[in-house]
């Protein structure tokens with residue numbers, strides 16, 4: 001079954017948002033991290049195989065900061081895991097879907113990712129993830 005990797009919610013103040021999700025909804029807070037290269041501070045709540053991610057912009061001129069300024073806090077994107085991101089992007093492009101990234105980007109942990117423009121996704125920014133494959137163990141002396 002395809003996995004929903006995460007749902008990202010943009011907030012103005014991460015610390016102010018934590019009590020609602022952690023204490024009132026009762027979701028376990030897994031980790032909070034600064035991601036300077038993306039100009040955000042994030043918090044993750046794992047849920048049933050996926051995660052809710054809170055995102056607070058830490059500068060005023062990133063894409064997510066402009067999103068927050070324009071639309072206010074709320075749903076920023078959903079992220080769906082795919083098997084083969086390159087093939088998925090080619091298939092989407094062939095179908096006339098507007099992509100934000102026409103080739104996969106590579107994250108810190110090796111995850112390949114790309115975004116589909118909300119214009120082509122019924123108003124929702126959609127991220128696609130291809131998780132790094134778990135490498136086969138190398139057996140010395142074989143092959």
Ligand code: CO
Nearest residue numbers: 006008079127
């Ligand atoms: Co994401």
